Amino acid sequence: MKAIESLSFSLLSPEQIRKMSAVKVTVPDTYDEDGYPISGGLADQRLGVIDPGLKCRTCGNRMKDCPGHSGHIELVRPVVHAGFGKIIYHLLKATCRKCGRILSDKNTETKTAQTKACPHCGEEQIKVKFIKPTTYYEDKTKLLPNEIRERLERIPDSDAKRLGVKIRPENMVLTVLIVAPVTVRPSITLETGERSEDDLTHKLVDILRINQRLEENVDAGAPQLIIEDLWELLQYHITTYFDNETSGVPPARHRSGRQLKTLFQRLKGKEGRFRYNLSGKRVNFSARTVISPDPTMGINQLGVPEEMASELTLPVNVTSWNKEHVKDFIKAHPTKINYVIRTDGRRKKLTAANMEEVLAEIDAGYRIERQLADGDLVIFNRQPSLHRMSMMCHEVKVLPGKTLRFNICDCPPYNADFDGDEMNIHVPQNEEAQSEAEILMKVENQILSPRDGHPIISLQLDQVTGAYLLTQEDTIVSKEEAFDILDFAGVLPRDDLKNSVKGAELYSQFLPEGLNVTIEGKRGEVRIKNGRLASGVVDGRADHEITRQIFLQLGAKAARDYIDTASKATSRFMTLYGFSLSLDDYELSEAAEQEVREVYKEGRRELNILIKKLRARQLEQLPGKTMRETFEEKTMALLENVRYRTWKVVSEKLNYSQVSVSPGNAIKHNAAILMADSGGRGKPINVTQMCGLVGQQAVRGKRPSSGYKRRILPHFAPGNL
Template sequence: MPSPKRIGKIEFGLLSPKEIRQMSVKKIVWADTYDDDGFPYPQGLMDLHLGVIDPGLRCKTCSQKAGECPGHFGHIDLAKPVIHVGYTRLIRKLLRVTCRECGRLLLSDEEIEKIIGPEEEMGSESVSEKDVKKERICPHCGEQQLKINFEKPTTFAEITTDERGKKVENKLTPADIRARLEKIPDDDLQKLGIVGRVARPEWTIMTVLPVPPVTMRPSIILENGQRSEDDLTHKLVDIIRINQRFKENQDAGAPQLIIEDLWELLQYHVTTYIDNEVAGCPPARHRSGRPLKTLSQRLKGKDGRFRGSLSGKRVNFSSRTVISPDPNLSVSEVGIPQKIANEMTIPVHVTVFNIEELRRIVRVGPERPDLKSPCGANYVIRPDKRRIRLVKGTGTDDGNLDFVADQLEVGWIVERHLRDGDIVLFNRQPSLHRMSIMAHWVRLMDGKTFRLNPSVCPPYNADFDGDEMNLHIPQTEEARVEA
């Protein structure tokens, strides 16, 4: 077994065009997805090398079936570079603090040393935009600097003056900006707090676009049998179509005006593909008028990946209802309605010591008659993971309680109801500190609300004006010990 390793540091960087191509399994050329027979086009957006979502097909990269194949990235070669909308502030800063001719920082070595100390001692401090004086002559090559104007979302321009002293804006194309960023040496980047080895600034101007795997943007089949593509696929179709038109016009030697319009259109589509809520940029929409949910919208906000899928999830074995006070309860107890106790279950492994007790529990079944009677069970799980639902007899139907109880053996699992003395987790939202979720012992009670001692209200910040609280049932012995 390999010796354990400790992580020394993590470096966050940007994907370089070379890395995007290495990561890619296929160059995507066509905007089409499926042919008339419903088969994915080769080199199209649903190419079988990018992964499979249809049953019966196998991925051409890893030879796995749908459900097993994790998906693989492709790439689109862009006809001209475009700006990554997420890095416009960084680009603006770099253009303003570096020389337009030699790419060096607009500070002499002595001035840099004053700000961040000698190179051997360089700590966490770095040069900021404010540190760069507004004198517009490069101390290294003597080049006159021009003012940089930035207009949202992705327009950069240099301000010059003509013979009559009138200000003129010269628009910088993404290709011009990329050429300027390429000149900045790694040493100067480090002084700005950027590690050139993992994040060269020219990589913020994209020349190649990664295409996410098919598994990340699956198409769905509607009731009428038609396929409906994912929002990301819609956006990628737009990008490829404009990219093709751009290449054709370029090769045909179209006028500069048409080339510039197509370049702006390509920039618009790539911008809305990355983030469809950028200020100063109309959102891309469906025919129905609904804005598309693109990459940034999948991550941001309440329903995004971080808050919606990672930090907060819907869980089983939990319940929620209104709380009310009961001063007769101990501070470490929580009163639970019988209806909830009959739904919430705890898995108990059958052993030689508890088999008789569990047989009695199985014979009670899914409906416990009253609070005083012993608890019942809802399911029994066999060693082969088959789940048997317990059914109480009604009239002519005998149910299966006695049959399952007689069959019960060591190694089976019985999912029994909650009973007095079980340990549960009790939580009130918003969970602001660790006392917002605490363990309590169960006390079964009549009624329909959770009961708790008023003395326990302060840590939960609870009151009884309609507050609701959550109950979570630990499912393993380890979880119960921890609680």
């Protein structure tokens, strides 16, 4: 075995193609009437074998071991490689049409395109015109591929390197075409017994046929017009053989009208060789499906569909210590065992008919493959995997349904949402891998982000709003509802709850004993003493800090328990008390809209005063700023103030309703503002923009500059904006 030291991509010369070729292909056909490969044809046995009964005539191997071998076609006339059309054009422009040297001297800095005569031989130059993909003209005379090749042959190696071409440029005009091995373009046998050839083989047949016709016409002394027509046709077939989506070239099609999939189409795009076959991984013991939220899950848990769990397996090695336990497990759960693997590696499918026989023969050294069960460890992943928390370890909870389900608190590390996202699970196959996953990748150990040390896993959306409403000073919950919430969260109350329970007291049941923290929240100070919420309202910012302090003071398990219980309890609280958002929450009264218009008009008046001062050059300059920079800065400040004043109007005048947070008690609230205030979703500026005005748009902190005549950006027609 030899190690590959390096790999380079280049163009093969005709000599290299002939040297590596196993056969010169001359027959535009594949199989004879008996179904055997035709010698010299496109399925010649020297190109490799794809039929079980045949041996390769190059390496002597059969189908499984033969890698395939290249052949070649000798082209009657040279043909331009369409992939290098633009490079050939630049080379023709930059070099002399007679001597092939670069059209500039080292002592001069004249651009080659501006040179009228060659500085080396004095030959007068004619302008070259390029029509994509492979047509070139000198003045009005078309350059034929053989003329182009002759000109490229005259370019010295030193000049080619100066032009950035590391290969011999004449290799861009093909005289020999490499033929892909049969293994790259295998034929398939249809139900009727007929063979269906690969698209590449169809193209190679076309190339061979036109090549033969061209040769016959050249030998027969046919008129130049006919020869050039056939030459153009050969150019077309070779161009579409490489790339059947070449701009300006009609694609080659089957008789049915289906477009052929040729070389370039097999390499590029999402379904191509690079992204699909090389970068895309397909592995065993993995599964993929759509994700959905489940508020009953803990952050460590993952709901796996029964159908998925029944296919994915974990190996259990049978030893002298656990042999009887394994047999008891098989008797108790025969449908949960997929295979029994003997010491010689043979697999047996466990069925009701052979169960007694299998139980009798199971011994140390055997292995059983059991289905996934509750508590098993799996690695959960969402692509793109951009940081370490894109793959975390979860505990399985087998559930009915078709989707993978998890707590929404786990969304931020995965950057997941539930608009159709799909995620993967991978099942570690031995105890060592499972231990590593649990210790290094368990969700509870990833609560704090390695980026900044702040929680990346914490209460989200409705849960934050629920915590905010629950911990309001006047929130009171009945005893029955309190026990309902605690039961949903799976928490036993630490205190003897009275008939009426304060929201803060109920929230304290989820906080761990021994936690002491003081937090500056948006609504004042939040104080927790020995696991009791003493004062303050828990919003998104406060919850973040509570989670962080629990993790730092009491460890990952305590932080996990807090998130698990608080997320379930707040979700249940929101369900019991209800929380709705509608267009009414964003609707202003006519009087409020008039106030917004007045704020806007006042802003316009102030801005006009600024503009007049600028034009009169009476604007007081800020230190270190020009008058124009001062104007821009003051304008942005003024417009930001307009938006702030609009927010003040919006927040006061929005349609507020009453929400019941305790028996016989309600608070005045607007759902949109409540979400923004609590940190559940959105910001005050979003509400302002939806209800009042969008405000000045900034580009890099400044107003978009009018760098274009009668428009601010190139995307608009002049005079439009």
